[in-house]
Amino acid sequence: MVKEEKKRGKKSDLPYATYFEYYNQFLDSKFAKTLNLRKLSERFVYEGTKNGIKVANAASKVFKSNSKKPERLDPQKNTDLFDLNYSDEQKMIQQTIQQFAVKMRNAAEKIDDVFTIDESLWNEFNELQLGYLQVPEVFGGMMKEKSTTTQMMMVEELAYGDLGQALAFFTRHSVLNAIVNFGSDGQQADLIPAFLQENPAIASIAINEPTPLFSPYELSTKAEKKENVYVINGIKNIVPLANKSAYFLLAAETNDKGIQLFIVDKNSKGLSVNPERTMGLNAAEMCELTLKNVEVDSSAMLGGTDGIAYNEFIDYCKLGWCALAVGCCQAVLDYVIPYANDRYAFGEPISNRQAVAFMIADVKIELESMRILTQRAAAKAEQGLDFEKEVYLAHVLCAEKCMQIGSNGVQLLGGHGFVRDFPVERWYRDLRAVSIAVNGVHL
Amino acid sequence: MNLEIPKKFKGIQNFATIAAKTIFRPISRKYDVEEHTYPVELDLFAAGLNGMNDGSEGSIGGASSKKEDVSDGQVHNGGNMANCINIQAMCYGDVGLLLSIPGQGLGNSAISAVANTEQLKRFSKTWAAMAITEPNCGSDSSAITTTARKEGDFYYLNGEKIFITSGERANAVVVWATLDKEIGKAAIKSFVVEKGTPGMQLVRLEKKLGIRASDTAAIVFTECKVPAENLLGSPEIDIKKGFGGVMETFDNTRPFVASMANGVAEAAIERTKELLQDKINLDYKTPINNVKSVEAEIYKMEAEYEAARLLTLKAAWMADNRKPNSLEASICKAKAARITNQLTLKCVELCSSLGYSYNELLEKWARDSKILDIFEGTQQIQQLIIARRLLRKSSAELK
Numbered sequence: 001m002v003k004e005e006k007k008r009g010k011k012s013d014l015p016y017a018t019y020f021e022y023y024n025q026f027l028d029s030k031f032a033k034t035l036n037l038r039k040l041s042e043r044f045v046y047e048g049t050k051n052g053i054k055v056a057n058a059a060s061k062v063f064k065s066n067s068k069k070p071e072r073l074d075p076q077k078n079t080d081l082f083d084l085n086y087s088d089e090q091k092m093i094q095q096t097i098q099q100f101a102v103k104m105r106n107a108a109e110k111i112d113d114v115f116t117i118d119e120s121l122w123n124e125f126n127e128l129q130l131g132y133l134q135v136p137e138v139f140g141g142m143m144k145e146k147s148t149t150t151q152m153m154m155v156e157e158l159a160y161g162d163l164g165q166a167l168a169f170f171t172r173h174s175v176l177n178a179i180v181n182f183g184s185d186g187q188q189a190d191l192i193p194a195f196l197q198e199n200p201a202i203a204s205i206a207i208n209e210p211t212p213l214f215s216p217y218e219l220s221t222k223a224e225k226k227e228n229v230y231v232i233n234g235i236k237n238i239v240p241l242a243n244k245s246a247y248f249l250l251a252a253e254t255n256d257k258g259i260q261l262f263i264v265d266k267n268s269k270g271l272s273v274n275p276e277r278t279m280g281l282n283a284a285e286m287c288e289l290t291l292k293n294v295e296v297d298s299s300a301m302l303g304g305t306d307g308i309a310y311n312e313f314i315d316y317c318k319l320g321w322c323a324l325a326v327g328c329c330q331a332v333l334d335y336v337i338p339y340a341n342d343r344y345a346f347g348e349p350i351s352n353r354q355a356v357a358f359m360i361a362d363v364k365i366e367l368e369s370m371r372i373l374t375q376r377a378a379a380k381a382e383q384g385l386d387f388e389k390e391v392y393l394a395h396v397l398c399a400e401k402c403m404q405i406g407s408n409g410v411q412l413l414g415g416h417g418f419v420r421d422f423p424v425e426r427w428y429r430d431l432r433a434v435s436i437a438v439n440g441v442h443l
Numbered sequence: 444m445n446l447e448i449p450k451k452f453k454g455i456q457n458f459a460t461i462a463a464k465t466i467f468r469p470i471s472r473k474y475d476v477e478e479h480t481y482p483v484e485l486d487l488f489a490a491g492l493n494g495m496n497d498g499s500e501g502s503i504g505g506a507s508s509k510k511e512d513v514s515d516g517q518v519h520n521g522g523n524m525a526n527c528i529n530i531q532a533m534c535y536g537d538v539g540l541l542l543s544i545p546g547q548g549l550g551n552s553a554i555s556a557v558a559n560t561e562q563l564k565r566f567s568k569t570w571a572a573m574a575i576t577e578p579n580c581g582s583d584s585s586a587i588t589t590t591a592r593k594e595g596d597f598y599y600l601n602g603e604k605i606f607i608t609s610g611e612r613a614n615a616v617v618v619w620a621t622l623d624k625e626i627g628k629a630a631i632k633s634f635v636v637e638k639g640t641p642g643m644q645l646v647r648l649e650k651k652l653g654i655r656a657s658d659t660a661a662i663v664f665t666e667c668k669v670p671a672e673n674l675l676g677s678p679e680i681d682i683k684k685g686f687g688g689v690m691e692t693f694d695n696t697r698p699f700v701a702s703m704a705n706g707v708a709e710a711a712i713e714r715t716k717e718l719l720q721d722k723i724n725l726d727y728k729t730p731i732n733n734v735k736s737v738e739a740e741i742y743k744m745e746a747e748y749e750a751a752r753l754l755t756l757k758a759a760w761m762a763d764n765r766k767p768n769s770l771e772a773s774i775c776k777a778k779a780a781r782i783t784n785q786l787t788l789k790c791v792e793l794c795s796s797l798g799y800s801y802n803e804l805l806e807k808w809a810r811d812s813k814i815l816d817i818f819e820g821t822q823q824i825q826q827l828i829i830a831r832r833l834l835r836k837s838s839a840e841l842k
Contacts, residue, residue: 078445082760083518086444149444215730311728337833352840357830358823364833365778368771369750376446376753383445392727393746399731400743 063186063263063299070185070304071136073146075384084375090150093133097157100128104161105331105423111283112426117168125169130154131195134176139192148382151177151443152323152374159327163430164283166324167440171240171284174320174442175203178249178261181442182313184304187263202244205261205317206236206289207251207438216251216314216438219259221291223252225298230254230262232294238433240440242266242273242287249302250289251310259310261302270294280429284440313442315388318395319381320441322374325402325434329367332409332427336360339413359408366401373397378443399435406431446753449520452528459529462488463536463706468804471537474656475807479648481612482543482656489545513765521763523695527702527755534706538811539656541703548609549573550617552696553633557676566635572613574604574662582824584619585628589664591620591674598634598674600642600667606818610660611645614638618664622680630680635673642667653810693820697772698762700819701755701779704812708748708783711808715790716741718797737793744786751779770832777825780816787812 086094103121111117133150135141151173158166176195179188194201207216221234232252239248250264264271270292278286301307340351340360350356373394380387409424410417417424448456466488474482513519533541541547550571558566580586589602600620610616615637623630636643642665649659671678716723723738731739754775761768787809791798798805816822831841 079518080449080451081445081518081520082447082449082524082756083445084757084760085518213730213733215733217728314728333833341834349840351830351834351836352842354823354827354830354841357834357836357841358826360833361777361826361829364829365774368754368774369747369778372446372753372757373746373750375444376749379444379446389727390749393742393749396731396742397746397750 061190062297063184063190063304065184065186065299065304066189068185070183070188071138071180073136073143073180076145076147076382078379078383086149086153090153093150094153094157096128097154098160100125101157101161104158104165108162108165108283108423108426109420111162111165112420113282115282116285117165117283121165126199129196130173131176131200134173134180135192135196136180139188140196141192146382146384148319148378148443149375152319152378155320155323155441155443156327156330159324160331161327162283163324163328163427163433164281166327167240167281168284170320171204171245171440172200172202174205174317174440175249177316178205178302178313178442181316182261182303182308184299184302186299186304187302191263201246202241203247203249204239204241204245205250205439205442206239206242206248207314207317208238208436209235210237210288214436217259217311219251219253221250221252223254223260223262225254225256228298229295230298230301232262232264232291232296234291236289236291236439237276238278238281238286238437238439239289240281240284240286242289243275243285248289250291254301254307257301257307260307261310261313262296263300263302264291264294264296268294268296279432280426281433311388314438315391316381316442317438317440319374319377319387319391319443321434321437322370322377322391322394322398323443324441325398325431326367326371326374328427328431329363329370329402329405332405332424333360333363333367335424336363336409336412356412359412363405363408366405370394370398370401381443395435402431402434446756448528448756452520452525455525456528456532459532460535463533467533467536467540471540471656471804472801472807474540476655478650478655479658481658482540485540485544489547492544492546513763519763520760523698523759523762524756527698527759530699530702531706531709531752531755534703535710536706537656538703538707538815539654541706542608542654542657543612545612546570548613549696550613550615550635552699553617554635554675556695557633559676562635562672562675566615569615569635569637570609570613571615571617571635572607572609572660574607574610574616574618576604576606578603578605582821585631587619587621587631588624589618589620590624591622591632591634591669593622593671596671598669598671600634600636600664600669603646603661603663605661606649607660607662608657608818610662611648611658616643616662617675626680632678633675634669635675636664636667636669637673640667640669652813653807654814694769694772695762696819697776697825698755698758698768700815701751701758701775704779704783704815705748705752705755707808707812707815708744708751708779708786711783711787711790711805711812712741712744712748714803714805715793715798718794718803740789740793744782744789747778747782747786751775751782754778770829773820773825773828773832776820777822777829780812780825781822784812784816 107121132142134143136143155166155170158169179191208214209220223230223232234252236250245266247266248264249261251259251261253259271294272290274288276286276288337360340356341349343350377387377390377394380390406428410428413422413424416422466484470482470484474480548571550573553573554566554571575584577587577589589600591598591600600618604618607616615635618634618636619631620634621630622632644663646661646663651659725738731742758768758771758775761771791805791809794805797803
C-alpha cells in the first residue's frame with residue numbers, strides 16, 4: 001500500500017500529463033464519440049472565450065418570459081425489470097470521475113488546512129465539463145432524458161475523493177440541475193448557457209438558517225411582494241462557495257406563494273456575505289448571508305410567476321446529500337480495511353479480532369443499506385415517479401448511519417484516527433453535516 | 444436502473460398476500476397457542492400450490508430455485524426474486540405457518556442444490572426436512588459427530604440431530620453425517636433418510652419462544668440403514684472442494700430467510716401504524732428531529748425495513764443473473780434479521796399493553812422474529828462471513 005501511495009505521489013507531480021491522459025481517453029471513448037462531445041466542447045471552448053465575461057451579472061436583471069414552456073428532460077423509460085446495473089455510458093462517466101477523485105483525495109489534506117481549492121484543481125474539474133451531462137440538447141447539452149442516477153453516481157464518486165470538495169465542485173452543477181428541473185423559460189434561456197462555458201459560472205443554493213431544529217419548511221427569511229419586486233429579509237448560513245458565487249438560489253417564505261426560491265444576485269444591495277468557519281467541509285468555503293431589504297424582480301422567483309413545488313426542490317437536495325454520504329462512507333470503509341489488516345497489536349493484525357472485524361462488517365452492511373435506499377429514490381425520480389417517501393427514508397437512514405460510520409472510522413484507527421495525519425477525522429467532521437445541511441447540492 | 448418489483452411478479456405477490464390474509468392470519472394465533480398441533484388447513488393450500496408451481500417461474504416456499512439460462516447478456520428477474528417476493532408475502536401472514544407448508548422443507552433446497560438428475564427426479568415429490576445441528580454443534584457445522592459407515596449398498600447412520608424444522612411432519616430428512624471424523628469438513632455428506640427407515644427415532648418436539656406452528660424435532664439415528672443411492676451428490680471425499688458442496692445450500696437460502704424477516708417486519712409496521720393512526724401524522728417531509736418521538740421511530744423502522752427488503756431483492760437479483768452473491772446474501776440476512784427483531788420488539792413497546800397482549804399479533808411477531816436472527820446462520824456468523832470476505836481472511840485467521 002505504501003508503494004502505491006508513492007506511485008500516486010509521483011503521478012501528481014505531473015498533474016497535467018496524467019490528466020490529459022485520462023481526459024483524452026474520455027474524449028476518445030465510445031461514449032464521448034456517440035455524444036459528439038469533442039465537437040461540442042471545441043465549439044464551446046471557442047464561444048466560451050468569446051462571451052465568457054458577462055456571466056456575473058446574469059442574475060441581476062428581469063427574466064423575460066417568451067411565454068414558452070420551459071425545457072424539461074423527459075422521464076427515463078425503463079424495461080420494468082429490477083436492475084441495478086449502470087449503463088455503459090454511466091460506467092464510462094464513473095471511471096472518469098473516479099480518476100479525478102484520486103486527485104481530490106491527494107489534495108484533501110492541504111485544502112482542509114487552507115480552506116480553499118487551488119486553481120489548478122478547479123481548472124481540471126472545469127475541463128470535465130459535467131454541465132453537458134445535465135443540460136438539454138436545446139441549450140447545447142447532451143441530454144434528452146432525466147439522468148438522476150447519473151447525477152447521484154457522479155456526486156457519490158466525487159465524495160469518495162473528498163466530501164468538502166465534492167460539495168464545492170457540485171455547487172454550481174446543483175444550481176444547474178435546479179434550473180433544468182424547475183426554471184422558467186426565461187430563467188433557463190438566461191442562465192443555462194453560462195454553465196457550458198470553459199470557466200462556468202458559480203452559483204449556490206441557500207436554504208439553511210442559523211437556528212436550532214432548523215426545518216426547510218419553517219423559514220424565518222421572508223420575501224414580501226411589493227408591486228413588481230419581492231423584498232427579502234433574513235439570514236442564511238453554511239452556504240457553500242458564497243464568495244465565489246455570481247448568484248444564489250435562496251429560499252424565503254413569501255406572503256403570497258408559500259415558500260419559494262429566488263435568484264438573488266450576489267451584488268444585490270442589502271446582501272452581505274461573510275465567511276463562516278464550520279466543523280468540517282472546509283473546501284466548500286462556507287459563508288453566512290445577511291439580507292436586509294434585498295429587492296429582486298418578481299420574475300426572479302424560480303419557476304416564474306407561479307413558483308415551484310418547493311417540497312420537490314428540497315427532495316432533490318436531500319437526495320444529493322444522501323449521495324455525498326454514500327461516497328464518503330465508502331471512502332471510510334476502503335480506508336479502514338487495509339489499516340486494520342496492517343496494524344498489529346498483541347502479535348497479530350487487529351482485524352483478526354472479532355471486535356474489530358465485526359465493526360467493519362457493520363460499516364459494510366449499513367453502507368449498502370444507505371446506498372440501496374439512495375439508488376431507489378434516484379431511480380424513481382429519474383423515471384418521473386413520486387419519490388418523496390423514498391428520499392425521506394433514504395435521508396433518515398443516511399443521516400443516522402453515515403455518522404455512525406464516520407465515528408467508527410475514527411474509532412478503528414484509535415489514536416491515529418484522532419490526528420490530522422489521517423483522513424478519518426476529516427470525514428468524521430464532514431459527515432456530521434449530512435443530517436443538517438440542505439444547501440449546496442441538488443440532483 | 445430500476446428498483447421496483449417488476450409487473451410480471453405482481454400476480455404472485457398478490458396471490459401470496461391474499462393467501463397470507465385469508466388463510467394464514469385467521470389461524471395464526473390458534474397454532475401459536477396449540478403448539479405441536481398439525482395445521483390441517485395447510486394441506487388443502489399446499490395441494491393448490493403444487494399444482495400452481497408446476498408451471499410458474501418461481502415457486503412458493505423454499506423448495507425450488509430452477510436454473511434458467513441467463514447467458515444472453517440481458518438482465519433477468521427470475522426464480523430467486525420470485526421466491527423472495529413470495530416468501531415475504533407469505534410471512535407477512537405467518538412465518539411459522541410458512542415453515543409448515545407441506546412439501547416446502549429446507550431439505551428440498553438442499554436436494555435441489557446438490558442432488559444429481561436421478562435423485563432430483565426420485566425426490567421431486569418428497570417433503571424433506573433438514574438435519575444439521577447436533578446437541579454439541581450449532582453454527583460450527585464442520586464439527587458434526589453423526590457418522591455414516593458404508594457396508595455393501597447401505598450407509599449406517601449413528602448420532603443425534605436437533606432443531607429439525609418439520610422433522611416429524613416431513614416424509615424425509617436430509618441428514619448431514621461424516622464418512623470419516625478424522626478428515627473433517629470434506630468428509631461431510633448429506634443423506635436423504637426417508638420416514639420410517641429402521642433405526643430412525645423421533646425423540647421429542649421442542650417447546651419454543653416463537654414459530655410455534657412449526658414443529659421442531661429431535662431425532663436419534665441408531666444403526667439407521669440408508670440406501671447408498673440416497674447420498675446426495677458425489678460419494679467421493681474431495682479434500683479440495685471440501686465443504687463447498689453442502690454450503691452451497693446456504694448461499695441459495697439466505698435471501699429466503701431474509702425475506703421471511705421482511706414479511707414479519709412489514710406486518711408489524713403496518714399493524715403498528717394502524718393502531719397508532721389517531722396519534723401520528725406521517726408527512727415524509729418534516730425533519731426527523733422535529734416530529735414526535737413515536738413518528739421518528741416509525742420513520743426509522745420504515746427506512747430500515749425498506750433497506751432490508753431492497754438488499755434482499757439485490758441478492759436475489761444477483762443470483763438470478765449468475766453473479767456471485769455470497770457476500771450480498773449474508774448482508775441481507777444479517778440486516779433483515781436484526782432489524783426485524785429490533786423493530787418487532789419496538790412495535791410491541793409503542794403499542795404498550797395492547798402490543799403485549801394476545802389480543803394482537805404484535806407480541807407473537809416479536810417472539811417469532813428472534814429465530815430469524817439465529818437459524819440459517821446467526822447474526823454473528825453472517826458478520827464473520829462478511830468480515831472475512833472484506834478483510835480477505837481465512838477462518839483460521841479471523842476465528
